[in-house]
Amino acid sequence: MAVKMEIPTALRQFAGKQASVEFNAATVGEALKQLTGTYADLRKHLYTDDGRIRSFVNIYLNDEDIRYLQKENTPTKDGDTISIVPSIAGGAKI
Helix, strand or coil: CCEEEEHHHHHHHCCCCCEEEEEECCCCHHHHHHHHHHHHHHHHHCCCCCCEEEECEEEEEEEEHHHHHHHHHCCCCCCCCCEEEEEECCCCCC
């Protein structure tokens, strides 16, 4: 099942400057594993040292947050889109 993975601008430098990639994967976790296997530098930006998705990284399957589905075990089907959306914080203290 080919799924498209959209890579945010902030992380493209770690993914060969790709805006998106496609992998055959039955679950979101499989797709993420293939992504970090292909682009190893992405792993530290997406996962903690103990292998959990970082708390500030949001993963969506077709606009649905996987935290409210089956997390990384969420099944995928041909033509699905997985979006990686890192939370952005910053600004100045006032």
